[in-house]
Amino acid sequence: MPLVTKSLHGKTGILTFSNPAQRNCLSQEMVEALVGGFDDFEEDRVYAVILRAEPGVKVWSAGHNIKELPDGRRDPLNYYDSLEVLLRRVQDFPYPVIAMVEGTVWGGACDLCISCDMIVCAESSTFAITPAKLGLPYNASGVVHFLNVLGPKIAKEMFFTAKPISAQQAHNVSMVNHVIPAPELESFTLALADSITVNAPLAIRAIKHQFRLLLKGSPLAAETFEEIQGLRRRVYDSEDYHEGVLSFKEKRPPNFTGK
Template sequence: MNTVLFDVVEDYIGLITLNRPKAANAFSTELLQDLNDCMDLIEARDDLRVLIIKGSGEKAFCAGADLKERASMSKNEVVQTVKTIKETVNRVEALPMPVIAAINGAAFGGGLELALACDIRMASTEASLGLTETSLGIIPGAGGTQRLPRLIGPGRAKYLIYSARRVSSQEAYQLGMIEVLVERGKLVEQVLSEASIIAGNGPIGVRQAKEAIQSGLNTNIETGLDIEEACYKRTIPTNDRLEGIQAFKEKRKPNFSGN
């Protein structure tokens, strides 16, 4: 059984499914390899406008590291595995198209770190989230100490990380950890609806907007504004920009080609 599945579910929308439901979709060595193989395929494509990541089953998005497998590892093997998780999560964040995490259940440790690397987090009312590493005597090692403070502020992030506290999706929504809260059983439907809206917009514009936001967040406002200007200029010579203007004049929905 493949531990990671990939499909194109609608025009321009890719879907990654972490497929170890009996192990809470945890990051085994095999799953990490399969996920990186999947990323190779996605990075080689230029037709995807949105990517969705979800977990198989109803109980878990991803429970983080496979602790049963890790118990038999040497110290060096643990260090290498954590590095692989971090590099994999970083690949997700670096994708040019928007990535939506569909959090259908538990998202703990590395699983939440994967969700934090996505652009948008949508969660079921049955989901629970937490960076729980300090309860195991370690710390988040795949970006959690950096991405969570940037998302919800350092004070709240410190509280959650130091305490290893698990929060409900409702509390996570209030904290700003997730952007959209969805009733149980309707998550995939709602995520696909939101992905379709994004995919219907100009793909070059959306990608440049992501580049402007991601790169701008890592610098000061003056440099960020320069980055925004550079990204805007990349949309000027495109056919999509002309199509957007023409569609507006003709009061119709634009048909963006990605050129």
């Protein structure tokens, strides 16, 4: 059975996670299927994309497949990591991408959601960014995504505590566009996509690209990027990072020592 299924609703493409047994984790195989879906939709001149899980799931996506992370001494979230490739593909897709969320969203899947242009979620949805639970040094581009969407105070709380926030909390801080009762989630999101696809596609494409460029903001000094990379390397070379990944694989609480 495919990990991702594709369908069309008028000029809207729909990509559906179809691996609930693995909590729709963003494995390399899953990511390749999603990227391929976006490639197909761009070629087919689809003017909006909905990213969703199957109806009724408890976990929209558990995020990165922890079993695929390196044990240490190598950057776990480098520029060519499969999840990073997917996030850029979503951001660079010429037309709006809507995350339609039902269930819980963890880790890198939370980054995937905010990389979409809009988020519509069910009332029971929750969002958590969890690298601190694994001793994982999140990368600069991911942190910037959260800063742009949430601002520093809420982003810091989510990263530092690794606790989930509710759909209503996410709406209050403008992380999500709409919170909808689960039975109405699909119809509402399809209607939202329809309201996009009836507009002039060239104008929508140009406007999305402008948002992408303008949100990049002012360039940082080269030394700043070098400092960030140095900080991250100290983490992924640490005993704590190795312990975080190992404890997840062994299904036990981590014993972090700060070393």
